[in-house]
Amino acid sequence: MSNVLVLNSGSSSLKFQILDPKAGAEVGPQVVGLVEQIGETKGHIVLKHEGEKYELTAEIPDHTVGLTLALELMETNGFGLSNIEIAAVGHRVVHGGTVFSGPQLVDDAALEKMRELIPLAPLHNPANIAGIEVAREMLPEVPHVAVFDTGFFQSMPAEAATYAINKDVADKYSVRRYGFHGTSHEFISQEVPALLGKPAAEVNQIVLHLGNGASASAVRGGKAIDTSMGMTPLAGLVMGTRSGDIDAGVVFHLSRQAGMSVDEIDTLLNHKSGVKGLCGFNDFRDLHAHREAGDAAAELAYRVYIHQLRHYIGAYMIELGRVDAITFTAGVGENDDYVRADALAELENFGIFIDPERNKVRGGARLISTDESPVKVFVVPTNEELAIARFALSLVV
Known part of the structure; x- marks a missing residue:
């Protein structure tokens, strides 16, 4: 069993895929899902599986309802989690600060540290955390892993990460270069050596x-x-x-x-x-x-x-x-x-x-x-x- 449910939770949307990372990029995901217009009177869910498209329009007041409805729609159409075993749930989190330099197994302590980093990404981290909380509640027996956009860039030398402002101010308010899109940069940088x-x-x-x-x-x-x-x-x-x-x-x-x-x-x-x-x-x-x-x-x-x-x-x-x-x-x-x-x-x-x-x-x-x-x-x-x-x-x- 090596299927992974990958969740990318936004403020009003939830994107997800189920894929087998051992199968390689050419195989593609088994399921691709999008829950959008969360919090509005008419939300929308779109699922793609084996060339077929499944849609649902319903009131989606929050991420819990959105993910619940998406999983139910999958189950109804014969490709739910009772048919596809999940080894792990991977979550995209925008900001890991200097706390998280790599993927992190999610437990209560790790989640609390993520909450402390919200001031560094107030538009993104709250939604990312909400997605983790919902998924942990719905899939409590499956391990959850947070992957941070900033993680890859924690290897940068101090001279590249440091801004030339007052050190005490920078330290107090966590002002430094963090970098983003790290998951993409790391993925590409791992693919290129094989091409060479x-x-x-x-x-x-x-x-x-x-x-x-x-x-x-x-x-x-x-x-x-x-x-x-x-x-x-x-x-x-x-x-x-x-x-x-x-x-x-x-x-x-x-x-x-x-x-x-x-x-x-x-x-x-x-x-x-x-x-x-x-x-x-x-x-x-x-x-x-x-x-x-x-x-x-x-x-x-x-x-x-x-x-x-x-x-x-x-x-x-x-x-x-x-x-x-x-x-x-x-x-x-x-x-x-x-x-x-x-x-x-x-x-x-x-x-x-x-x-x-x-x-x-x-x-x-x-x-x-x-x-x-x-x-x-x-x-x-x-x-x-x-x-x-x-x-x-x-x-x-």
């Missing part, structure tokens, strides 16, 4: 997780040494709706001159900035269509995005000293050949040679650099659910 035919301990790589949220990491010998996101997921690369790096003085300026509150500035930088803030939309298919039509705002937004991406690639090349591989993943990274080509354009002097035809190919893990390129460039689909399932199973068998 080398052990992970011998590989230096740059991982570019480019979705609506975007982050970069420098990984030496399987350990993260730097990442673009910071104390929050706001820092680093330009993203769909987030600004990425800006001068902290912008916050003071908007407060003093525009009279904006902290919450208004928070909303501006997290939800009304980035590519969308620059040109009005954040879907890269729309972005390219508008660029082709001569939209100056879209063109500038794209150039700003690429400029910041190249800035981090260059910085990590220097930090690593030797780069064996650069890998693109997530929605934009896996599907946008324009972004990949422009991000690495004219870097032949640094040993990076992109093959234009390979770069246009879609689907699956693939090499997009030339065979002679000293630095290999890959596209590797991320699979955070599979990574969580692997971590969970590793702690219980």
Whole structure:
């Protein structure tokens, strides 16, 4: 028995999969589920199993009802937990602070520590914890494992994790670089060595997780040494709706001159900035269509995005000293050949040679650099659910 139920609990949604991590990514999950509009009068549940789709619309006041209804819908259609044995439940948790550097078996003590970290991720950790509580209550005999987005980056050296602010203030309020998307970065960094035919301990790589949220990491010998996101997921690369790096003085300026509150500035930088803030939309298919039509705002937004991406690639090349591989993943990274080509354009002097035809190919893990390129460039689909399932199973068998 090696099936794992992977839960990703949001404030108004619950995503889950049942998969066998021993079967590999090519097999895919047995069940994919989504419970959405939790807390509204009409919630919605969608399940997919063996090519079939099952739906239910009902009032879903909370996560307990949502998960209960989803499991009942599975049972009614012959693929419930009485038919699929579960070895573990893996939970995505956004923030583990400095407390959790790896997957953690969940008990009451661990859950209490997670609650203490809520101030570091007030929009995410409460929902993650709610999902754990519901699942533990419903599946008390199954071991539960928490996997943290920040965990992979706890290996960063102090000079990469430390902000140059007053030490006493930083220590008191836990101000430091934590990094996010760690499950994806770790998954990709574990897949690439096999593509190179080398052990992970011998590989230096740059991982570019480019979705609506975007982050970069420098990984030496399987350990993260730097990442673009910071104390929050706001820092680093330009993203769909987030600004990425800006001068902290912008916050003071908007407060003093525009009279904006902290919450208004928070909303501006997290939800009304980035590519969308620059040109009005954040879907890269729309972005390219508008660029082709001569939209100056879209063109500038794209150039700003690429400029910041190249800035981090260059910085990590220097930090690593030797780069064996650069890998693109997530929605934009896996599907946008324009972004990949422009991000690495004219870097032949640094040993990076992109093959234009390979770069246009879609689907699956693939090499997009030339065979002679000293630095290999890959596209590797991320699979955070599979990574969580692997971590969970590793702690219980």
